[in-house]
């Protein structure tokens with residue numbers, strides 16, 4: 001079998017001249033094939049400069065600029081795969097480099113021609129953009145931010161502190177949310193593009209780097225404005241539209257954060273599967289024991305669900321754009337919550353090696369475990385996103401009842417590896433009028449010629465979706481949702497992941513027929529079982545009755561994942577970081 005390490009080095013660009021995730025993987029892998037370039041910078045709490053330079057040479061920044069502005073951001077599936085590759089090497093590196101995508105996104109949505117042109121030129125030349133929302137006294141509560149931009153002469157005077165902000169010190173630009181109207185009003189803030197080099201000396205001072213539990217090398221610092229002067233032309237969009245633009249941009253950035261989870265999760269699974277296959281306990285490999293095999297299989301299955309949801313969500317930015325307020329609020333909490341649980345379970349299997357810093361694969365597991373914890377916190381925490389989804393429960397309930405769906409958008413969202421339609425930023429909306437096509441258009445099994453047990457798993461998912469949406473219908477709309485709303489949002493996220501698995505299985509099974517994880521529907525059956533079991537624990541109800549073939553799932557999936565891990569083959573069904581000929 002060809003392994004990851006003995007493949008010929010790929011060209012940086014694929015057949016159509018587009019850089020591939022596989023090429024990026026080769027760029028990031030150290031000379032010994034360890035992929036441990038970030039470990040040293042992390043232990044010294046130093047910026048991951050070496051990896052960052054490699055990402056710059058690769059041209060990753062071009063994938064942050066839409067094609068209409070001269071870049072290569074024509075496919076969010078590709079960007080997701082590229083970030084996944086970086087994250088599986090070093091979450092810090094993607095946190096540091098990817099921030100520019102987040103900082104620039106509002107400009108693509110609401111910037112004028114001069115702003116998009118200058119932002120595109122800056123990003124394409126490798127300059128870094130920070131995203132200045134948080135303040136010491138206000139995190140997610142954007143409406144009450146206290147940094148002010150007061151009208152003065154023909155521009156604005158900015159005062160206050162943005163903190164903690166990624167790349168606040170190293171960044172050349174900051175997209176800044178500042179108050180221009182009444183506090184607490186949805187139209188009380190405006191967004192500005194701050195070119196730090198153009199500010200008067202001393203009017204914007206960096207706050208010191210903050211020590212963090214994970215992503216230790218990243219520049220998490222702040223910027224203190226003291227009478228900084230901005231011209232009127234620095235304002236992005238009309239005065240008072242800052243929060244709306246931020247909320248639209250977050251729909252894209254929150255969705256793409258899933259790559260950090262899938263990459264870290266895949267790394268954890270690969271390390272642990274290799275260990276479980278080779279570690280002998282009483283002369284038997286750990287992976288041959290029923291309990292470790294069941295844990296490994298469950299983790300692989302849940303990560304398959306995360307991958308499926310992430311891929312469909314990233315493609316939905318193009319294909320189901322008007323639903324991104326729902327999609328992003330589902331995927332942003334789903335991916336880190338499931339991946340944190342997976343990492344915790346895998347740590348149990350890895351035992352003491354999950355805890356050692358300088359041993360066993362360069363201490364990669366403890367590092368990824370620390371690094372990944374931030375994904376659930378930044379760019380909108382898990383509770384913040386669940387509260388946002390709860391606001392849209394009535395539409396999701398109606399959408400499920402009426403089986404409302406954009407079928408052509410869905411077909412495009414699940415056609416992995418095909419170029420999606422251009423992203424129309426003007427189609428992003430604050431609420432999804434249709435609800436969620438991915439869940440609402442879940443197909444029902446037809447005939448019995450599929451893999452054994454798959455039809456039963458799909459029917460169990462349908463039944464749970466009905467139960468979850470039934471309970472959602474009983475939740476009264478409220479500005480401050482009560483506890484059950486958060487639990488139902490978490491359950492709905494799992495409905496989405498399950499539906500994404502079924503859609504991708506239906507669309508892609510034929511083209512993957514030769515791959516071990518796809519044979520007999522292994523991954524999709526295991527993923528549906530793991531996702532529905534997790535859902536029933538949230539709902540405090542009994543899990544679905546076992547489907548035919550469930551008895552053999554754990555051993556079969558564990559064997560195939562362990563085999564893949566030993567040979568450098570994809571350990572997850574979509575080989576999300578693999579090039580797949582793109």
Ligand SMILES: Cc1cc2nc3c(=O)[nH]c(=O)nc-3n(C[C@H](O)[C@H](O)[C@H](O)COP(=O)(O)OP(=O)(O)OC[C@H]3O[C@@H](n4cnc5c(N)ncnc54)[C@H](O)[C@@H]3O)c2cc1C
Pocket residue numbers: 099130131132133134138139140141163164165166167212215220374377378379380381382383384387
């Ligand atoms: C490594 C790192 C990088 C960061 N990078 C950036 C950056 O580049 N730009 C930037 O602007 N910020 C950045 N942040 C800040 C981060 O996004 C904030 O910490 C985040 O907004 C959450 O704010 P908070 O927890 O400080 O406070 P709060 O928002 O006050 O939250 C306090 C608690 O209340 C919960 N909560 C808040 N609102 C709600 C709600 N509506 N419903 C339910 N629960 C709620 C939160 O989940 C949290 O548990 C970064 C933080 C870290 C750690």
